[in-house]
Amino acid sequence: MSLSLVSESSNRLVLQMSPAWEMSADSFFDFCQLNSHLCIERTATGKLIIMSPAGxxxxxxxxxxxxxxxxxxxxxxxxxxxxxxxxxxxxxxxxxxxxxxxxxxxxxxxxxxxxxxxxxxxxxxxxxxxxxxxxxxxxxxxxxxxxxxxxxxxxxxxxxxxxxxxxxxxxxxxxxxxxxxxxxxxxxxxxxxxxxxxxx
Incomplete structure (x- = not known):
């Protein structure tokens, strides 16, 4: 499995997941629960947006x-x-x-x-x-x-x-x-x- 870093800033990291790793809705939910200290969103094209907690x-x-x-x-x-x-x-x-x-x-x-x-x-x-x-x-x-x-x-x-x-x-x-x-x-x-x- 290979992941690609799309972009990053001071408070967010964007990872390209598809097509290397396809997550179902249930798998994505479980992934977010395992990383509950982060705010994680997913775009319509499958990119993960990982953000730190707000100030x-x-x-x-x-x-x-x-x-x-x-x-x-x-x-x-x-x-x-x-x-x-x-x-x-x-x-x-x-x-x-x-x-x-x-x-x-x-x-x-x-x-x-x-x-x-x-x-x-x-x-x-x-x-x-x-x-x-x-x-x-x-x-x-x-x-x-x-x-x-x-x-x-x-x-x-x-x-x-x-x-x-x-x-x-x-x-x-x-x-x-x-x-x-x-x-x-x-x-x-x-x-x-x-x-x-x-x-x-």
Whole structure:
């Protein structure tokens, strides 16, 4: 078996696996469990993206983001939320782990118990990526577009470096908000307003 290093940066390593080593969805899940100290994603072409854990400050901001989403999710009751450790197999075959995500209950409940236990073969309806200082903006923008192309209805890319929020929706140009104090999930996430004061 031979592996090929495609690229590396300060916080991520990209390995070309296919065709030298093909992993099934179950094998990839087991591989990730054996290396649970890392965040590992897989692209639609089979490349593995291995990332180190986020810095403490970024982790705190992501915690604040998830806290707000979880509070709204509990009150709304129409969906289920996930943190950054949840992996999802998108329709294009990629396995991704958004920093925060949400899925309508009707969609989530259509999955079997076994599918829910591993990396669920589903694209979240709502995804958020929080850019850390070492993240490439271009890579995150491509990832956000991939979510939209695979069925997400709303995506937010939050860039703390520039205090910008990029809003992604299907069949629309990306909208950029400069230094907003809040961002609204309406109409899809009715009533959800993210307060960015604790995120910035």
């Amino acid at each position: 403490s400050e970024t982790g705190n901001r992501n915690f604040r983001l998830i806290q707000q989403l979880a509070n709204w999710t509990d009150q709304d009751g129409s969906g289920i939320g996930f943190d950054s450790s949840a992996g999802f197999i998108l329709p294009n075959g990629a396995t991704r782990s958004p920093d925060a995500s949400w899925i309508r209950l009707t969609k989530w409940n259509s999955l079997s118990a076994e599918q829910k236990t591993k990396f669920a073969p589903i694209c979240p309806d709502f995804v958020v990526e929080l850019r850390s200082p070492s993240d490439s903006l271009r890579v995150l923008q491509e990832k956000m577009q991939e979510y939209i192309n695979n069925g997400a209805s709303l995506g937010w890319l939050i860039d703390r470096t520039t205090r910008q929020v990029f809003i992604y929706t299907p069949n629309s140009a990306v909208k950029c908000l400069d230094n907003p104090q809040t961002v609204s999930g309406n109409p899809m996430l009715a009533g959800f307003v993210l307060n960015l004061e604790k995120i910035w």
